[in-house]
Amino acid sequence: MNYFDKMRGTTTSPPRVSLSEIFWSWIGAFLGIGAVAFINYNLLPQSDLLMLIGSFGASAVLIYGAIKSPLAQPRNLLGGHILSALIGVASYKMLAPHMWLAAAVAVATAIAVMHLTKTLHPPGGATALIAVIGSEKIYAMGYLYAIVPAGAGACIMLVIALLVNNIPKTRRYPEFWW
Amino acid sequence: MSQRTSPAPNPAELLSDEDVYEAMKKIPGYLDISAGDFKELYLLAYEHAETRLYNSLRVTEIMTREVITVLPATPLAEAAARMAKHHITGLPVVQEDGTVVGILSERDFFRNMGDGSQTSCMALIANSLASGGCPALCIRGTTAGEIMTTPVVTVLETALLHEAGTLMREKGINRIPVTDTKNRLLGILTRSDLMHAFPDKGIS
Numbered sequence: 001m002n003y004f005d006k007m008r009g010t011t012t013s014p015p016r017v018s019l020s021e022i023f024w025s026w027i028g029a030f031l032g033i034g035a036v037a038f039i040n041y042n043l044l045p046q047s048d049l050l051m052l053i054g055s056f057g058a059s060a061v062l063i064y065g066a067i068k069s070p071l072a073q074p075r076n077l078l079g080g081h082i083l084s085a086l087i088g089v090a091s092y093k094m095l096a097p098h099m100w101l102a103a104a105v106a107v108a109t110a111i112a113v114m115h116l117t118k119t120l121h122p123p124g125g126a127t128a129l130i131a132v133i134g135s136e137k138i139y140a141m142g143y144l145y146a147i148v149p150a151g152a153g154a155c156i157m158l159v160i161a162l163l164v165n166n167i168p169k170t171r172r173y174p175e176f177w178w
Numbered sequence: 179m180s181q182r183t184s185p186a187p188n189p190a191e192l193l194s195d196e197d198v199y200e201a202m203k204k205i206p207g208y209l210d211i212s213a214g215d216f217k218e219l220y221l222l223a224y225e226h227a228e229t230r231l232y233n234s235l236r237v238t239e240i241m242t243r244e245v246i247t248v249l250p251a252t253p254l255a256e257a258a259a260r261m262a263k264h265h266i267t268g269l270p271v272v273q274e275d276g277t278v279v280g281i282l283s284e285r286d287f288f289r290n291m292g293d294g295s296q297t298s299c300m301a302l303i304a305n306s307l308a309s310g311g312c313p314a315l316c317i318r319g320t321t322a323g324e325i326m327t328t329p330v331v332t333v334l335e336t337a338l339l340h341e342a343g344t345l346m347r348e349k350g351i352n353r354i355p356v357t358d359t360k361n362r363l364l365g366i367l368t369r370s371d372l373m374h375a376f377p378d379k380g381i382s
Contacts, residue, residue, distance in 0.1 A: 011195050011214030015203045069210035170206035 024168055028064030032160040033057065036153045050137060050149045055081070055126030056157060062123070063161040067173045071121055075178050076114075078154050080121025084110035085150035088131025089143050103132045193217055225378065232376050237337045240375050241356050241365035247272045250279060250323025257282055257322045269366075270355045271326045276362040278355045280326030290317050290325045332357045335364050343372050343379065 017025075033056060040052035059081070062072035070076065084106075091106035110128035114120040127150050131138060138145055165173035198213035211219075246264050248257045248271055261269060261284075268283030288297055291313040306313050317325065332355045333342050342354050346369050353368045372379070 011212050012199060014209055014212065015199060017208050018206055021207055066208040066210050068207050071210065 018170075020168060020170065024164065024171060025065040028161060028164040029060040031164060032064060032157040033060050035156050035160055036149075039156070040149075048137065048140060050141075051153050051156075053127065053130050053149050053153065055123040055130060056149075056153055058123035058126055059121070059154065059157060062121070063157060063173075064165070067161070067165050067171060068175060070175070073174045073176055074158055075176070076119050076121040077158055078151065079117055079119025080114050080124030081127050081150040081154040082146050083113050083117060083119060084121075084124035084128040085131055085146035086143065087113060088128035089145050091128070092132045092134070092139070093142075099132065103129060106132045191221070193220060228376055228378060231339075232343070232379055233338065233340050235339050236335070237333055237339055237342050237354075237356050237367050238335050238365065240339065240371050241367040242371065243365045245270060245355075245363060245366045247363065248282060248322045249273065250321065250326070252322045254287070254317050254320050254322060254325065258287070268353055270330070270353075270363055271322050271328075272363050278330055278332055278357055278361055278363050280323070280328035281330045281351075281353065281355070282322050282326045283352070286325045286327055287317070290320070330355065332361070333367070334359065339367075339372065339376075340379075342367050343376075346372070 033052075036051045036056055040050060044051055059077060062069055063077055066072050087110045088106040091102045091109065095102035095105060106128040107125045110125050111120075114124055131145055141148075161173055165171050195213040195217065198216050202209050202213070202216075246260060246266060246269050248260065248269060250271055250273065252271075257269070261267065268281055268285075270278050271280040271282050272278050284299070285297070288299075288302060291302060302313060331345060331349050331351060333345065335356055335358055337356070342356075346352065346354060352370075353366055355363055356365045356367055357363055
């Protein structure tokens with residue numbers, strides 16, 4: 001196929017999911033994000049810890065909205081967030097004066113490492129990027145960022161996914177653990 | 179039966195994007211794959227399964243068990259009539275005890291008719307029209323045992339399909355009798371049996 005022909009696409013987009021699927025996606029995301037946000041805003045505000053980062057919104061799309069996807073499985077959710085968080089923090093620590101470079105290296109390396117470890121999880125790219133963009137609180141956490149919020153938040157969202165996604169007869173989660 | 183036409187298309191190739199789209203609608207939940215990718219995956223998996231089966235199944239899985247045969251003493255007139263009746267172009271010649279002693283095929287007839295130079299039905303017709311005689315007359319009193327091809331290439335019942343396929347290709351033959359260890363006929367595997375079961379294996 002020629003270079004420009006490739007840009008035209010070859011197939012149709014997948015069908016729209018059923019209303020029940022949409023309903024359960026909503027419930028899962030509400031409870032999952034609700035749990036980490038509640039901890040973040042109501043239990044941790046006085047501490048130096050965080051439980052909510054932007055990339056969890058993206059994880060919610062996958063683990064509550066596209067639960068069959070290989071990208072949404074526990075291995076990918078946990079591995080993707082934790083590894084990418086470590087890479088993000090390391091990039092910031094090593095390249096901080098050059099913020100554009102730290103950001104680019106963090107995301108690109110996170111993708112490469114997730115591929116290598118078969119833990120590709122798109123929100124991981126955001127987790128790595130957030131470690132570079134920060135807030136001051138995130139910078140102060142250092143590598144702890146990989147455990148809380150990245151690892152711990154992903155674990156909480158995973159528990160909700162296991163509990164909610166298996167309620168309807170038509171849904172089953174996960175497809176695989178490792 | 180070597181008279182069948184072109185091999186059946188690979189079922190996976192018949193799959194349209196619409197088929198996949200409709201199938202995706204039957205599975206609740208968001209499937210993280212495009213119809214095109216699914217088709218590609220299915221084709222590759224199908225090919226893999228075909229290769230796996232071709233390399234692991236025994237000849238007994240697809241051979242024909244009810245074999246039309248003749249005895250060495252069967253007159254050619256009767257042998258030819260039997261082949262015509264069953265629409266086959268060759269059959270094994272077996273003894274009373276079931277032992278395979280040869281193969282009788284169209285080619286054996288051609289070789290022994292007219293001046294013996296024909297290799298096809300059309301060549302025979304041409305020859306016959308040119309000479310004005312019936313080239314079959316010279317083999318009228320002959321028996322199957324006299325013109326059959328012998329010794330005959332056979333495979334044991336334990337042989338794998340790909341071994342039989344390779345043999346047929348290498349020896350340029352269209353059928354292989356399948357025998358037990360005592361050389362008794364159990365069935366027959368034809369090139370078209372293989373072609374139809376495994377259209378992508380380059381057997382034709």
